[in-house]
Amino acid sequence: MRSVVLLSGGVDPVSGRPAPPRGEIAAIGLALSAGGAVGGLHVGLPAAALGQAAGHGLGQIACLRGVGDPVAILAAHLSAAPPDLVLAGSRACGGEDSGMLPYLLAERLGWPLLAGVVAIGTVADGWLPVTIGLPLGARQDARIRLPCILCAHDAAPAPPFVFDRARRVAMHTVAVADAETIAPLEGTERPYRARPRLIGSAAPAGGGRVLDNPDPAEAARVLLDHLRALGMLGA
Amino acid sequence: MTRRPRRDPRAERARCLVPGGARPRLARAGWDGMAIAPDAGPREPVMIRVETPVFWVAAVVEAPNGRLDRWARQTLGAARALAGADGGVVALLAGRDAGEAVGEAGADRVVWLDTAIGPDAMPGVMLAALVPFAPRHVVLAETPAGGDWARRLAARSGWPIQTGIEMLSARQAIRPVGAAWRERAAMPARVLTLPIDRVAPYGGMRREGRACPPPDVPAMEARMEVGPVIAAQAAGIPLAEAPFVVAAGQGVRDFESFHTLSHLMGATEGASRVVCDAGLMPRAAQVGASGTVLDARCYLAFGIAGAPQHLQGLGKVEHVVAVNTDLHAAIVARAGLSIIADAQAVMPALIALLRGGG
Numbered sequence: 007m008r009s010v011v012l013l014s015g016g017v018d019p020v021s022g023r024p025a026p027p028r029g030e031i032a033a034i035g036l037a038l039s040a041g042g043a044v045g046g047l048h049v050g051l052p053a054a055a056l057g058q059a060a061g062h063g064l065g066q067i068a069c070l071r072g073v074g075d076p077v078a079i080l081a082a083h084l085s086a087a088p089p090d091l092v093l094a095g096s097r098a099c100g101g102e103d104s105g106m107l108p109y110l111l112a113e114r115l116g117w118p119l120l121a122g123v124v125a126i127g128t129v130a131d132g133w134l135p136v137t138i139g140l141p142l143g144a145r146q147d148a149r150i151r152l153p154c155i156l157c158a159h160d161a162a163p164a165p166p167f168v169f170d171r172a173r174r175v176a177m178h179t180v181a182v183a184d185a186e187t188i189a190p191l192e193g194t195e196r197p198y199r200a201r202p203r204l205i206g207s208a209a210p211a212g213g214g215r216v217l218d219n220p221d222p223a224e225a226a227r228v229l230l231d232h233l234r235a236l237g238m239l240g241a
Numbered sequence: 242m243t244r245r246p247r248r249d250p251r252a253e254r255a256r257c258l259v260p261g262g263a264r265p266r267l268a269r270a271g272w273d274g275m276a277i278a279p280d281a282g283p284r285e286p287v288m289i290r291v292e293t294p295v296f297w298v299a300a301v302v303e304a305p306n307g308r309l310d311r312w313a314r315q316t317l318g319a320a321r322a323l324a325g326a327d328g329g330v331v332a333l334l335a336g337r338d339a340g341e342a343v344g345e346a347g348a349d350r351v352v353w354l355d356t357a358i359g360p361d362a363m364p365g366v367m368l369a370a371l372v373p374f375a376p377r378h379v380v381l382a383e384t385p386a387g388g389d390w391a392r393r394l395a396a397r398s399g400w401p402i403q404t405g406i407e408m409l410s411a412r413q414a415i416r417p418v419g420a421a422w423r424e425r426a427a428m429p430a431r432v433l434t435l436p437i438d439r440v441a442p443y444g445g446m447r448r449e450g451r452a453c454p455p456p457d458v459p460a461m462e463a464r465m466e467v468g469p470v471i472a473a474q475a476a477g478i479p480l481a482e483a484p485f486v487v488a489a490g491q492g493v494r495d496f497e498s499f500h501t502l503s504h505l506m507g508a509t510e511g512a513s514r515v516v517c518d519a520g521l522m523p524r525a526a527q528v529g530a531s532g533t534v535l536d537a538r539c540y541l542a543f544g545i546a547g548a549p550q551h552l553q554g555l556g557k558v559e560h561v562v563a564v565n566t567d568l569h570a571a572i573v574a575r576a577g578l579s580i581i582a583d584a585q586a587v588m589p590a591l592i593a594l595l596r597g598g599g
Contacts, residue, residue, distance in 0.1 A: 019420040028481025097441075099420045104404045105388070109396040118361055118464035121389045140385060143473030143482050148467040198417055199409050203438040204315075214577035218568060225580045226590035229562065232578045236560050237306050238485050238539045239506060 007042035007129065009091040010084070012108070013067065015053030026059035029095025032162035034062045036126055036138070038094050047083070050078040052177045061172030063165045068178060074185030077107060081114045083182060091134070092155045096121070105157075112155045120150055121157040208239035258279040290449045291349045294329030298349070299376035301367065303386060305356075306338035311559065312382045314442035315344045319435055320380045321347035321443045323411055326368075330448070331374050333367060335386075344450025347443030350374075356386075359467045363390050364397040364457060369456035374430045383434040391434045394570075400431035407439050475507045480526060480533045483509035485541075486558075488528055491515045492544015492566060496522075498588040499543065505595045511535070513545050529554035547572025 011033050018025035037044040046067035048056055056067050072079045084092065097105030111120035120136060124145070127135035129152065137158040138146040150156075217225060233239045259266045263418060275356035302313040309317075320330045332348035335356045343351050352370045354363075367390065371379065381391040383405055395402035407424075408415040414429040480486065488511035489496070489501040503510045512522035513528060528535060530550040539560040545551065547563070547570055555575065563576040564587050573579040580587060 008344055017420050019422075022420070022422060057384075102418055103420065104392075104402065106392055106395065106402060106404075109392040113396040119393075120360070120465060121392075122385050138469060139465075141482070143484075145471045145473070147468040147471070148465060154465075177310035190423065191427075193425050195418065195423050195425045198419075198422055198424045201415075201439075204441060214579065216568070216573060216579045216581065218581045220580065220582060222582065222590040223588040223594075225564070225582050225587050226594045229564070229578065229580060229587070229591065232562060233506075233539065233541070236539055237308060238508075238560075 007040055007091065008089040009037040009042060009044045010047050010089045011037050011044065011064065012080070012092065012094040013046045013056055013059050013060075014095070014101065015048065015050065015055045015056070016098055017100035019099055021179055024054035024058070025099075026055050026062075026161060027095045027097070027099040028157050028160045028164070029097065029152035030059055031062050032094075032160060033093035033095050033156075034059065034064060035163050035165045036123060036156065036158050037091070037237050038165060039234035040091060040126055042090075043047050043165045044154050047080070049088045052059050054177065056177065057175055058167070060177075061167045061169060063168075063171065064175060065171075066176040066178070069181050070182045071179050072182040073187075075109045075188045076185075077114060078185035079182055080107075080111055082185070083180075084111075085115060088153055090129075090152050092117075092153070094157050096157055096160055108157050115141045115155075117154050118150050119155040119157070120148060122159045123156045124159045126156070126164040130161065244595075288344070288447045288449060289349075290444075291329045294324070295327040295348070296324075297329050297331050297374040298324040299331050299333060299356075299371055299374060299379045300383045301333045301335060301390060302343070302346075303356075303381065303382065303384065304334055304336035304339040307339050309339050309342045309346055311442070312384065313435045315437065315440050316380050316382045316387075316435055317343070317348055317444040319380070319409055319433070319440040321445075322409065322440065323378050323380065323429065325411055327478040328377070329373075331453075332450070333370055333378065335390075341450065344448045347445070347448055348406075348450045349448050350453050351450050353455050355455070355458070355527070358458055359465060360386075360389055360393065361465050362461055364393040365459045365461065366456055367394055368398060369459060372456075373453075373459060378429055378431060378433055380433045380435060383436045387433055391432055395432045402434070403427070403430040404434045405436055406433055407436065409435070409440050421526060422466050430482045446491050466533065475503070478509050480509055480511060480528070480535065482536055484537055485509065486511045486528070486535055486537045486542045487511055487538050487543070488526075489516055489522065490545030490547060492546075493584050493588075495585050495588060496584070499557040502588050502592055502595075505592060506541075509537075511540075513548075513551055541587065542572055542576075545572055546570040547575060 016027045036080040046064045049070045054071050071081050094108040097103050122138045123136050124139035133149045134152055135149045245246050245396050248314055250363045298320045300317050301466050302316055324330050329349040331350040332343050333352050335354045381387040384489050403414050403416050405443050406414045406416045413426055415424055415426045486510040488507040492514040493499055510526055511528040512526040516522050517527040530553040534556050535558050537558050540558045541562045543564050561576040563572045563579045566583055568581050
């Protein structure tokens, strides 16, 4: 099985220094757990964050040097020699950060896509079993036909960073044909201004219902009815 | 809408003057003349109906158990704000039927979507459902499922998308870019996704929420199969992401009952600092400023007074239930239901009721 991990040259959201996004490190972990050959793929010139990503377990990274739409460049490169599995993080960190690239790529290649993957199993009959992570610790089992694109969950287990691997990574640049240009982004860009979230939406207005010194059995009944109405107790 | 009687400031001012209005009236009996006219009795519940709006705005809301949560209401509120006075809001309801709540949250039409078809078929079904409305915007919540559907929809249809919008009006949508060091302000795109607590829910008069026929599911090749959602075992969930937390404070002495109860309820155990300091619960269970900040939907507190440092740990909790002996404890002000009683008496009663199948 041949896996390709899509890498974006990201920055750390706190320090602003080059660093791979959390989800891409998780994607490298998933690719390594699938076994077989694993390679990194990046559109653009070699960036500092790529070496750091490689430190988590990538032997080689191909940088595609071409001008134009990165989705078109990736699609052309991947359809020339299709891998079994393409893995990506949930979203980049430092660019437009919309998380659209894997979806556009899946649509262009006609491959299925699953997001929020925390673990992958072994291939059987052309189907790959995966586990999807949901909020509040819930999990969902799924299987997907190969070749496919998987977006790793940010909380999927991350392989450890090894400095020597980051230093030894073989980064080679591949010159590719230019793709169609993408339309310039609309609107204006400016430094981020933190806006307060809505407050008071979580707390009930002016306190709730109070039962003063009820009978224990009565209190238990009211409490269970209240929890059932909130949907916290199954039945 | 409220039942508060409406004030008529002109009539109130006229009552303060002598007949004719030449000078102020001398009110010897106090301000009884200022009394507000009695309400004309309960009014008919009014509902806004929209037949043919100028344009439509769609909102995709998730209601997995037939309830609209805060985020879903905010998504509908954002669609309502984008629709303004001329537009109509169509809600694509993914999950179980939520009844009148969708109309109250601001939807003029409701189309029910079956989530069992899986994420791969979702954009096709959503596009089929949106065809009769041709919406100007489609608003989704940036939940794992909602964010996934939004991106699939945008990729399939080629509509421009803006994700994670932090400020939204009909003229402008502002979203963070560049690792949230920069922001981009632009006209709202066709597809929009909203994080939680960024747009206020709809607070106006009830809307019709008329049910529309669900779209046909287009046949497609099965490329993936998604199984049912497996809820996490309560004991295994980290406290920070547990949905339901039962916590013990200094008012709990009967820890046998406490552990039995949390097991029967399927809840994760938490504790106050005092209980952790005393070694009665592990330090990892501590809720509050120096412990864990919860992301739970419901928090059931036994014998916890609610020190400010503890209440900081309840930042995002939607529903708080407190069992406490002190009526004036701070947690009673935060709780949706407070029971002023001894935890040692209430816990065995709860266990008996849960074991008895009541």
